[in-house]
Amino acid sequence: MAKIQRITPNLWFSSEAEEAARFYTSIFKRSGIDRITYYTSAGQETHKMPPGSVMTVEFHLGNLKFIALNAGPVFKFNEAVSFVVNCKNQREVDYYWNRLSEGGDPNAQVCGWLKDKFGLSWQVVPTALTEMLSDPDREKAEHAMEAMLKMKKIDVEELEAATQSV
Numbered sequence: 363m364a365k366i367q368r369i370t371p372n373l374w375f376s377s378e379a380e381e382a383a384r385f386y387t388s389i390f391k392r393s394g395i396d397r398i399t400y401y402t403s404a405g406q407e408t409h410k411m412p413p414g415s416v417m418t419v420e421f422h423l424g425n426l427k428f429i430a431l432n433a434g435p436v437f438k439f440n441e442a443v444s445f446v447v448n449c450k451n452q453r454e455v456d457y458y459w460n461r462l463s464e465g466g467d468p469n470a471q472v473c474g475w476l477k478d479k480f481g482l483s484w485q486v487v488p489t490a491l492t493e494m495l496s497d498p499d500r501e502k503a504e505h506a507m508e509a510m511l512k513m514k515k516i517d518v519e520e521l522e523a524a525t526q527s528v
Contacts, residue, residue, distance in 0.1 A: 447485065
């Protein structure tokens with residue numbers, strides 16, 4: 363029997379749920395669209411969506427399932443919720459940063475955070491950063507923090523250089 367994911371992020375889109383799901387699944391390995399549902403005329407006075415238009419797109423990125431919902435322009439994403447992409451090296455940071463930021467807001471890029479073309483916030487973080495920030499040598503950790511605060515996309519070499527100067 364398949365393992366059930368107890369909590370599933372539900373992403374509210376105006377009308378771009380399928381486009382967004384296809385964009386995200388093109389970026390992450392072992393990803394795909396699982397199911398698409400469509401609005402019917404039932405409840406149209408409430409949902410106000412055209413019958414036959416996409417209602418939900420269930421998709422997975424690796425082992426994590428998501429639901430993308432088309433429900434009109436009532437709500438927008440903001441930075442209060444973001445998804446963290448943990449990266450093992452600079453190559454992965456560059457890949458995920460470049461792909462997720464395609465068409466996104468360049469003014470919303472700081473300290474490894476970015477906003478994609480749908481307004482969803484992501485944090486592209488090398489595991490090396492987490493290790494540096496939790497270094498028992500507090501001076502090294504502080505230098506790593508100072509260096510990170512000056513970056514948009516995280517640069518592991520710059521972080522390492524900052525902590526080596528201690």
